[in-house]
Amino acid sequence: MKYGYFLFVFLWAAVSAFAQERVERWERFELTLPGPQTGNPFADVNLSAEFSSGKEKVKVAGFYDGNGLYKIRFMPKQTGEWKYKTTSNSKPLNGKTGSFTCIEPGPDNHGPVQVADTYHFKYADGKRYYPFGTTLYAWTHQPEGLEEITLKTLTDAPFNKVRMCVFPKYYSHVENEPPFYPYVKKSETKDVKGKPKFQWDLSRFEPAFFQHLEKRIDDLKKLGIEADVIIFHPYDKGHWGFDSLGKENDIKYIRYLTARLASFRNVWWSLANEFDYVKTKPRADWDDYTKAVVSADPYGHLCSIHNGSVYYDNWKPEYTHVSIQNGSTVEDFGRATLLRDVFFKPMVYDEVCYEGDLQQRWGHLSGEEMTEAFWQGVIAGTYVTHGETYKNAGDTIFWAKGGRLIGSSPKRIGFLKKILEEAPGPLELSDPWKDHHTSRADSSYYLVYFGKNMQPEWEFSLPRKGGPKTGRKFKVEVIDTWNMTIDERPEIFEIAETTDYRIFDKKRTSIRLPMTPYLALRIKEYRE
Structure with missing residues (x-):
């Protein structure tokens, strides 16, 4: 008995608390603590910490990261000495104290993106940010080799924002099983057609899934790319059931996701892609989901909700900017500015159809049409997001799985981006009534x-x-x-x-x- 006790103490000490001593402003401080593994740590253990520097106090939620390890993450907004103290219903995790020094940011660290001048954006350090995004819905759910090709493509592409889903996508041209799932799998069977059917333990998240997602968001950060993280989407069709978890489980998922990702400076929150096509969630629930995200994020990251056919209540204060699907807004002069004058917030036309050769009407813009959409948006003081749907080697389509870009618009979009970044400031229509x-x-x-x-x-x-x-x-x-x-x-x-x-x-x-x-x-x- 004594030998077993001392072995336990030795192993516990070997996995002692770990945290950095110095962290850049707007970078991620991470505290790792050993804790209980019995029962269900995801449901049974509550963990949070209060960080303080002078009069500034910030409370953040912790989370269980598997293998008996708990983590608390924090993004300091000001330099100087920060202290922290944990609170938990688990004695080994409660009352832990420590400190770290927040130092000046490095040359590539401009902080999170924020709204500026009503319709535009800046980094936290004041540098202008002009969103030139692309769409990569399920890129983090592909084999490692393909994900690495995608990152290499982004290295040479003009895009500084990526729209990406947390949950995997089961949709035309992207029906592969991902390497990781967000929940612990209880069972897997085959239906009459041989397709897999899953049962999940919705009370237990799968840390490896989220660790992989975090790695890829960090990979984007190294490239200077913002991750526009789509929390829910309708592209499940009952295959996994992640679009129909029920409201209680949805809220638990939001809390776990925000505890893990809110400290990432390059994260934006997109409550949903095509929220109105998620038929398992009533419209009224989206307010509750949005407030759950915003209340769990002490840093005030950018937040939006994306529509299918019907716009949401984008004027509500929780939404920092407007994310719109509507190709007609950038097909001709005078259109893009109209919605801007309705919502009085930055307008990002995140889906205006895609350059490609798919049969679907949303998937076969020419390179000229895609480039034209960007110019129409920028001239009107708004912003546009790219997507590419050409069939590539192995049925890889960039818009869904990533890979390589083969379209003609990205270079032209990069040309426009350079022109805009060389301007003395963001653009506005000079006479929006008569000269578009x-x-x-x-x-x-x-x-x-x-x-x-x-x-x-x-x-x-x-x-x-x-x-x-x-x-x-x-x-x-x-x-x-x-x-x-x-x-x-x-x-x-x-x-x-x-x-x-x-x-x-x-x-x-x-x-x-x-x-x-x-x-x-x-x-x-x-x-x-």
Whole structure:
């Protein structure tokens, strides 16, 4: 008996508490504690901690990570000394204290993304963030080799946001079984067609599933990519039943997920993809799910809910921005700005159909159409998300499983991204009532987009509202958005006295344009 007791004490000491001593601002502090394994640690053990620095106090939830280990994670928002103390109904986990030092962030650490200037975004350190996203619904549910190919693709792609599901997806072109499941499996049988049928212990999460998800979110962070994490989706069709767990289990899942992921600085919360197609969840329940996420996240990460056919109540304060599925909003001028004027929040058109060759109407945009959608969104002061549905080797489709990009739009989207990031600030329509072609960052910087329209010349003309004063000078660059060229013209334009709603050059000068579609003009103040 004595030998067994001392062996237990030795093993317990060997798995002692572990935590970092120094953590960058907005990085993840992690405390690991050994604790009970008997019974059901997921249900029986409560664990939290309060972190304090001066007058700042933050309470966070802990979680069971399997193998007798419990974790508490925290993202410090300010530098200096932080102290913590745990609270638990389990004696070995209760009353644990410690401290760490939060240091200045490294050069690639700008903090989490936040809303800025009503319709736009910034990192926590003030650096501008312009979302140029792509769609990778089930990329973390694929074989390791394919996931690594996806990461390599993202390394060379222009995208800085990825829409991705927590739960696996059972849908056209993505019907494979994932390597990990979110719950402990009780049994697996075959139906009459030979397809697997599962029973789950919904009181026990599978830590390996979430550890894998976390690894991939960290992989995205290393690439400077935000993870727009989709908490629920309707693409299960009864195969696993993760879309119909019941409200009580849904809330438990939300609490476990947020305890694990809220400290990741590059996480955004998307309550659902196509919430209105999740027929097992009444519309009224989405408010409860949203409040459960927001109340469990002490850092205020960005939060949205995505629609199928019917919009949700996006004006509610829990939603920081609007995530919309609607391809028509970016098919022509003057459309994208309309919803922005309804919700008064950043507009991200997260699904506008996809570049590809699928038969479904949402899966066969041309590269030109996908690129056009991005320009229409950006000109209107909104943002657009990419997706690609070309069939690739092994029936891999980027939008679903990841892999390699073969479409023609990503390079052009990257070209636009560079143009926007070089601007002195985010774009807004100069005159949203009458001119849906002309956007500006300020009175010294304009972007005019023609789309499919072709014309032989352009007379220097800008909206009067918020425009430059008489005598200021400008130069014009002609941008071919498809061929990705920029042609600086030699003319110098000088602003004339304004008498109407437009501003013209003193000499009413025009410039010749090539008769090709998808042209834009970049107009910048000229200083001699």
